[in-house]
Amino acid sequence: MFDFGIITSWIHNWLLSFMPLGLATFIECVLIGICIILLYIIVAVIMIYMERKVCAAFQCRLGPNRVGPWGTIQLVCDVIKMLTKEIISIRSSDKFLYNLAPFIVILASVMAFSCLPFGRGLEVLDFNVGIFFLMASSSIGVVGVLLAGWGSNNKYSLIGAMRSGAQMISYELSASISLLTIIVLTDTMQFSEIVMRQQDAWFIFKGHIPAFIAFVIYLIAGNAEVNRGPFDLPEAESELTAGFHTEYSGMHFGLFYVAEFVNLFVVAGVASTVFLGGWMPLHIAGWEGFNAIMDYIPSVVWFFGKTLFVVWLLMWMKWTFPRLRIDQILTLEWKYLIPISMLNLLIMTIIVVFKLHF
């Protein structure tokens, strides 16, 4: 299996050959920043195209099919439309907070995005508190949502922001607890280590029953945390006057939109890393020949394949279930998901203590 660490260390050594360490580190940071933002945009474009096609498939439609082959150029047109739209400034609102809010949301999204291990040797932020850092950075997005609601100077936006804020804070809990269930099994929080531990079997097979329950809970909670699926109250224009982004137009709205789709990718990426092995190919202990064949498929393909599969699951959920009310959403979280996930954590601890896992 090809290790991308060879390329990065080669670039590092090449830069070190004619400049001091500090400058080389700085240049590498800038380069990695550019790469991350480029990848972010590409992922956002893929996700939006996929959303439209999957949505169309579930509603027995064709989806975009006029611009370019299979409608692939449609998104470029949409981006140009978005860029040429006027950014309306709201009278007697707090301009500073109004303009700042989309950037806080996008900052949280980029920070969480750069934690993902995209392939072998392709980790950007690989702390030993990886999952913890990811939860921390994704929780910052709530501040952006609340500031957007306040900065719009519109009571519907404010109420929508409170709604989404309450929803995101609540669902963060059960998402964290279900990730914690797997951390109990792995005894590490570093993403690269988590992937390496799944060399003989993925955690969803290793941890059997509690791991599967945690996977399902994580998918539900993750979907709700990024304000999607049956929990997409900010998009209920007809019933609730949309949500916190009612007053945003042009690229400011575009930032919220892009952040939502990439957050969906991040949720799916974490689910695929923690439960389905990330870039680790499908290995079955003992089947050496089978494992060797699986190793020929590049690690990046494995990661993106699994992540897009989880994204597809989440979109399936979104386009199948009807939208919930806010009290139903909070009841589902506080009365069902949190007790179940806590019990599940207890079961996983018992299984790890008595070594009942594979």
Added chain:
Amino acid sequence: MDIQTIIFIILAAIIGVCSILAITTKRILRSATFLLFVLFATAGIYFQLNYSFLGAVQLLIYAGGITILYVFSILLTSSDGDKAEPLKNKKMIIGLLSTLAGLAVCIYVIVKHKFTESVFQSGELEIRTIGYSLMGTEKYQYLLPFEVISILLLACIVGGIMIARKR
């Protein structure tokens, strides 16, 4: 001047400027936002020291938790376009005096304190070490404070429910 010093100066400048802006701005939600930036930059200093656990805790608890609580309570309580009243003279003098006293104490401590040699080792601190020192019962392990804090939090939750439901 190496890159570490430059990064430290940038972070320190952000902390200083945003702290001043947080108390001089007239709008209360803007103060909360500048406080958020101060907490971000503080987390940046922790990351620079390679103490990523404390940095992540700073982001999760302070930036992601406490600031959100502040913003929530501001949104729920203050009326639209709430602005701070101009300070009265008496309050101004008292505030100024207490600030100067605090500054004097801080400068005295910093100047008088003999800083020990740095025993900093590069590389991240094992998360396992942090876990054992939080949950252990031996010397330099802090199970009792940990549990006391959890009881305090439980009491706060119960109190919050009591106040909110009033039955």
